[in-house]
Amino acid sequence: MNRRTVTALVVNDLRQLARNPRVLVFAVALPLVLWPLMWFLTSLTTERRQERIEGRTYTYAVADDTAGVAADDGARAWLERALGVVGDDGRADGTEATDGPAVRFERIEAPDDVAAALDEERLHVHVAWEAGSGEDLPAPRIVLSHRADLDASDSAEGFLRRALERTRTEVREQRLADAGFDSPPEDLLPLERIETASEEQTSGLLLGRLLTAIIVMMMLAGGSIVATDALAGEKERGTLETLLTTAASRVEIVTAKNLSILAVAFATSVLNIVNIVVWMQLDLIAPPAGLTLVIPVGAGLLLLLLYAPAAVLLSSSLLLVSGRSKTYKEAQLLFAPVMLVAMAVAAIPVLPGVELRSAIVLLPIANLGVAAREILTGQYDWPLLAAAWAVTGGAAALLARASLRTLSAEKLITASELDDADLAGGPALFPRRVGRWFAVLWALLLVWQLNIGGGIDSRLLITINLSVFGVAAWLMIVRYRLPIRETLSLRAPAPGAWLGVLIGAPAGLVLADGVVRLASLAMPIPEAWIEAMAENMGAGLPLWQMLIFFSLMPGIFEEIAFRGVLLHGLRNRLTTLQLVLVAGIAFGFFHVDLFRIPPTSLLGILLVVTVIRSGSIFPAMAWHALHNALALGSARVEQIALPEQPTWWHYVLALLAVLLALQLMKRKARAAFS
Amino acid sequence: MSTVQVEVQGLSKNFFDPSRGEVRAVQEVNFECRGSEIFGLLGANGAGKTTTLRMISTVLQPTAGTARVLGHDVVSDPVEVRRNLGFYSASTALYPRLTARETLTLFARVNKYPAERTRSRVEEMIERFGLGDYAGARIEKLSSGMKQKVSIARTVVHDPPVLIFDEPTVGLDVLNALDLQKAIQELRADGKAILFSTHIMSEAERLCDRIAIIDKGRIRACDDLEGLRAATSQHYLEDIFVHYVTGEDTTA
Structure with a gap:
């Protein structure tokens, strides 16, 4: 990549922006003034409204027949006392004189038509008495009538109601005292709160919940200013073709566009933050209670590093949308859903109970948001921080690659929207679509996992296997007219493959155990998780049902989906090594439980190799079913998920056995899979 | 004689369109262009001129065939190709x-x-x-x-040693068009190899050293003006063009 070329392109983009006064005013300058101004005006309006409410005299009336209703003396006393408070000192809400300005009430004659009087605001609140009768209303009660849509009436009702509630408390306490309970009720079983979190931690939690959402919002708002013009604007103007015929490579162009978006997003974010801080320093706006904007230098630098891939991810998303849009306006329109999705994900740290050490680490941006929250409360889970960074960084790289592809798409230049695969549809189009299908499936599973927690049970497995994998695989086969026999590798394997399964499945289980132990060095598995796994796998249903749900069904449906449809879709786009790794690890990621990803990725890799070498899906099905049955059996027998600590030679033997098993799969493989 | 700067062999491009199906925009086009030469691609709208030139400038990928600019292949070495050419069209x-x-x-x-x-x-x-x-x-x-x-x-x-002018005078008034033609002639004098596409006969007649008549994605004839005249017994380029595209003689 030529730095001079990239610099020239970035300078050009920024120069275009700097010379567009309309964009600068509406997208940069105006928000700087408008947002704080709106904030300021809102608080000003609230203050003014409060002053108006408290400075006026409210009218109330008591229904004429109230006095004639037979009621017990205590209830009547309650009403009269509350009304007395209102009438005597004008402080209807029962506050002390030092609490704020007084609220004045004036009692008027009860009108004949209460509704009309309320409508005309001659009367703000009407008080009536309803006698108690029967089981539904054993004691008499007071009925307040008001107009909730009229400010004065609504406020009057609020003040009067609070006066009544306060008086009721006083009456109740008086009755308790009369009955011989002479200490104040609040002295009974007093509660005391002790806050063990430091002030920084409390404030950090508040800031950590909001920080990612604020940064994402600012980055998107700032980045979109350049992104709309970056490709869609250039396309519409005709300058993109000029650019594409220069010696600048596509990588240089995309890099420059991303850098321009990032530069403007960063600059506008800094401007906005400085702007808000200045307004706060001038006491024109107030930060949320308990929030301090002081971040320790070390944590600040770490956050900066942490947010870097998120920034690239956002800029690449915007660039991708811009590249896929035909016009400037279309790009602006398509930014809205991107922003919605990004904001929804960035708001996840606000949710209570979401920890980085969970499936959330797999969700780009959200993982960094949760990580930021934990950092600001003083928790540094380094392996998980690295994992979150890598996941979001990986997603950013994928999106950057996708935006690069938009520059190679011929529809950028030609009138033709489609290429041969689009036209042919069916099997030719499937390799291009398979990634999207499985991405949607994964997103569904992730949402499910986040909602139902980490446990697995038979219901979950049935639904996943039948509904998600089974139906999705069937839909893909039908939608793309995939040849079933070839797609699912429905061929008889070499006889040795079955021996390979018998050797490979138990050995693979031991290797998976080794992978779990290895991974647990970086990500210690909580005891609660092990217990939950053991409980889920070892109890609940009879053994034969457990074997069906945990062994047979995954062996069939997951194999159809992953070693059938997914493998078929990817095999012509990747080298054999890439295919094994991508399809295998994808299988691991579909077990969205963080601690199950390493061993299931290993299983996925072994099963992909099995299908490639045997040319048949059947040994993989048998291996998968046997693997799960053995895992289930060990859990039932031992009642724990992990067996006794094997020694290193167990793992070496297991590795050799797996290699032997894979060797036995050979033969028809090459011919069948070529 | 100047060396070959642009070499095109069997160049083809197919598009796919939902309403029209497969469109063979360019079919097995062959030609070469040397330094100090203006090579004209003469054809009606939609004949395949722009698609051919876009493949040479690496904006579009050929479906088949090869094109080389100063020996650099448009598919395997696109950046070097673009470094050695300048592309001008009404849409740039x-x-x-x-x-x-x-x-x-x-x-x-x-x-x-x-x-x-x-x-x-x-x-x-x-x-x-x-x-x-x-x-x-x-x-x-x-x-x-x-x-x-x-x-x-x-x-x-x-x-750049190679220049591509794709219908450069579209939308220009007469004086501006003449200025442009003059500039192109000067660039030829500088030793540039120039690929020039047009559907205007007088332009091609005035500027081009050799002319390829392209129709429905195929080159029907390729020679200098005298050679085309001799081959068709037609004097005017317009008549020569009609001869090759429709197979009719307008002088009859």
């Missing part, structure tokens, strides 16, 4: 908020022109194309004639 626009000088500097840089010579080269282009009084003005403020001069200067600022 300029950045409206840059000045003429900034435009030329930008394109010299992105085309990897040596950094130490960029400034002098830009001033040379400004001088050559008479942009001196307007070099500091934004493109959006310039007349269409001046914009056209900046566009040509932008195309040649990195001094």
Whole structure:
């Protein structure tokens, strides 16, 4: 990549922006003034409204027949006392004189038509008495009538109601005292709160919940200013073709566009933050209670590093949308859903109970948001921080690659929207679509996992296997007219493959155990998780049902989906090594439980190799079913998920056995899979 | 004789369109272009001229065949190909908020022109194309004639040995079109290999050293004007064109 070329392109983009006064005013300058101004005006309006409410005299009336209703003396006393408070000192809400300005009430004659009087605001609140009768209303009660849509009436009702509630408390306490309970009720079983979190931690939690959402919002708002013009604007103007015929490579162009978006997003974010801080320093706006904007230098630098891939991810998303849009306006329109999705994900740290050490680490941006929250409360889970960074960084790289592809798409230049695969549809189009299908499936599973927690049970497995994998695989086969026999590798394997399964499945289980132990060095598995796994796998249903749900069904449906449809879709786009790794690890990621990803990725890799070498899906099905049955059996027998600590030679033997098993799969493989 | 700068062999391009199905925009096109030569692609709208030139400029990928610019393959070495050519067409626009000088500097840089010579080269282009009084003005403020001069200067600022002009006079008035033709002739005199596409017979007749008549994606004839006249017994290029495209003689 030529730095001079990239610099020239970035300078050009920024120069275009700097010379567009309309964009600068509406997208940069105006928000700087408008947002704080709106904030300021809102608080000003609230203050003014409060002053108006408290400075006026409210009218109330008591229904004429109230006095004639037979009621017990205590209830009547309650009403009269509350009304007395209102009438005597004008402080209807029962506050002390030092609490704020007084609220004045004036009692008027009860009108004949209460509704009309309320409508005309001659009367703000009407008080009536309803006698108690029967089981539904054993004691008499007071009925307040008001107009909730009229400010004065609504406020009057609020003040009067609070006066009544306060008086009721006083009456109740008086009755308790009369009955011989002479200490104040609040002295009974007093509660005391002790806050063990430091002030920084409390404030950090508040800031950590909001920080990612604020940064994402600012980055998107700032980045979109350049992104709309970056490709869609250039396309519409005709300058993109000029650019594409220069010696600048596509990588240089995309890099420059991303850098321009990032530069403007960063600059506008800094401007906005400085702007808000200045307004706060001038006491024109107030930060949320308990929030301090002081971040320790070390944590600040770490956050900066942490947010870097998120920034690239956002800029690449915007660039991708811009590249896929035909016009400037279309790009602006398509930014809205991107922003919605990004904001929804960035708001996840606000949710209570979401920890980085969970499936959330797999969700780009959200993982960094949760990580930021934990950092600001003083928790540094380094392996998980690295994992979150890598996941979001990986997603950013994928999106950057996708935006690069938009520059190679011929529809950028030609009138033709489609290429041969689009036209042919069916099997030719499937390799291009398979990634999207499985991405949607994964997103569904992730949402499910986040909602139902980490446990697995038979219901979950049935639904996943039948509904998600089974139906999705069937839909893909039908939608793309995939040849079933070839797609699912429905061929008889070499006889040795079955021996390979018998050797490979138990050995693979031991290797998976080794992978779990290895991974647990970086990500210690909580005891609660092990217990939950053991409980889920070892109890609940009879053994034969457990074997069906945990062994047979995954062996069939997951194999159809992953070693059938997914493998078929990817095999012509990747080298054999890439295919094994991508399809295998994808299988691991579909077990969205963080601690199950390493061993299931290993299983996925072994099963992909099995299908490639045997040319048949059947040994993989048998291996998968046997693997799960053995895992289930060990859990039932031992009642724990992990067996006794094997020694290193167990793992070496297991590795050799797996290699032997894979060797036995050979033969028809090459011919069948070529 | 000058060396071959552009070499095209069996170049083909298929598009797919939902309503029309497979469209064979270009079919097995062969030609070559040498230095100090203007090679014309003459054809009606939709004949395949622009698609051919876009494949040579690496904007589109060929379905089959090869094209080389100074020996660099358009598929395997696209950046080197583009570094050695300048592409001008009615659809290649300029950045409206840059000045003429900034435009030329930008394109010299992105085309990897040596950094130490960029400034002098830009001033040379400004001088050559008479942009001196307007070099500091934004493109959006310039007349269409001046914009056209900046566009040509932008195309040649990195001094490429090969130039592509794809229907460059579309939308220009007569005087601007003549100015452009004059500039192209001067560039030929500088030793450039020039690929020139047009559907205007008089332009091709006036400018081109050799002409390829292209129809429905195929080259029907390729020779200099005298050779085409001799082969068809027609004097005017218009008649020659009709002869090859429709198979009819208009002089009968």
